[in-house]
Amino acid sequence: MSVNWSKYSAPQAFYPLAGRLIPWFAVVAVALMGVGLYMGFFVAPTDFQQGESYRIIFVHVPAAWMSMFLYVVMAVWAGIGLGLNARLSFMMAQAIAPTGAMFTFLALLTGAMWGKPTWGAWWVWDARLTSELILLFQYAGVMLLRTSIDDLRRADRSSAVFALVGVVNVPIIYYSVQWWNTLHQGASVSMSTGSKMAATMLMAMLIMTIAFWLYSIAVILARVRCIVVERDSLPVWDERSAVSQEVVEVR
Amino acid sequence: MQWGSASEFFAMGGYGLYVWTSFIATALCMGWEVLALWRRRAAARAEQRAGLLGDTDETTA
Numbered sequence: 001m002s003v004n005w006s007k008y009s010a011p012q013a014f015y016p017l018a019g020r021l022i023p024w025f026a027v028v029a030v031a032l033m034g035v036g037l038y039m040g041f042f043v044a045p046t047d048f049q050q051g052e053s054y055r056i057i058f059v060h061v062p063a064a065w066m067s068m069f070l071y072v073v074m075a076v077w078a079g080i081g082l083g084l085n086a087r088l089s090f091m092m093a094q095a096i097a098p099t100g101a102m103f104t105f106l107a108l109l110t111g112a113m114w115g116k117p118t119w120g121a122w123w124v125w126d127a128r129l130t131s132e133l134i135l136l137f138q139y140a141g142v143m144l145l146r147t148s149i150d151d152l153r154r155a156d157r158s159s160a161v162f163a164l165v166g167v168v169n170v171p172i173i174y175y176s177v178q179w180w181n182t183l184h185q186g187a188s189v190s191m192s193t194g195s196k197m198a199a200t201m202l203m204a205m206l207i208m209t210i211a212f213w214l215y216s217i218a219v220i221l222a223r224v225r226c227i228v229v230e231r232d233s234l235p236v237w238d239e240r241s242a243v244s245q246e247v248v249e250v251r
Numbered sequence: 252m253q254w255g256s257a258s259e260f261f262a263m264g265g266y267g268l269y270v271w272t273s274f275i276a277t278a279l280c281m282g283w284e285v286l287a288l289w290r291r292r293a294a295a296r297a298e299q300r301a302g303l304l305g306d307t308d309e310t311t312a
Binding site for chain 2 (some may be wrong): 042
């Protein structure tokens with residue numbers, strides 16, 4: 001079976017497809033959050049060093065991973081937009097930024113909640129924390145640059161370039177705990193050495209990560225749909241005809 | 252299961268403030284994002300509808 005995926009690069013084809021996909025991502029995300037929270041609070045054991053405070057990682061780690069992952073995805077869409085001059089790619093990049101910024105904020109906030117009882121400080125200027133804070137400013141920069149330029153094409157391209165250049169910070173965040181002697185602990189889950197956590201802890205964390213990932217897809221698709229309508233990128237079809245149908249009914 | 256009672260669960264071994272602030276803040280952010288998108292969608296569609304009404308007014312006039 002062959003599917004012509006390139007057809008979905010047109011907003012009018014993508015729009016209804018996204019609309020059909022959103023409920024599925026949302027339902028599975030909510031279900032997995034339920035399972036993840038149950039495992040995180042009732043199945044995973046108490047940490048022998050950190051006590052119950054470690055349970056913050058069930059939101060902290062997924063949020064931090066999403067903050068970095070979404071930035072990379074945003075930069076990729078920005079790059080595709082610049083390379084192919086594709087409208088939808090710029091809209092994708094625009095739609096990802098707020099969710100990425102939110103997860104960055106949450107990673108910093110929940111990190112502070114973990115740092116206070118564990119290190120005795122809400123915040124330290126350590127390489128991991130500082131580079132993550134810079135990531136928040138980068139998301140803010142991407143969004144502000146777009147809103148500060150009136151011409152839509154220039155706004156798209158400028159914020160795309162800004163997003164692309166800033167992607168160098170992501171490996172810096174990721175490897176900061178190895179490159180510098182940071183207060184932030186090293187990775188508990190590593191691609192090379194495996195996991196240092198109890199199986200149920202790791203399971204709960206991974207389930208929450210998948211849930212956050214699906215949540216992100218759902219809200220980002222919903223936001224792209226809003227942007228498509230706001231930018232008036234829809235020709236006369238589906239949604240527009242649905243809207244005019246309502247108009248006829250109103251009269 | 253490590254919780255003897257509900258109050259033990261909410262106390263989180265003395266870390267309740269930190270643990271629950273983290274989880275509630277996350278839930279609030281996500282809830283707010285979904286609500287904001289809902290409103291944004293309604294506003295976008297309302298504007299589009301208004302635009303279409305305007306269009307048809309012009310053609311019928």
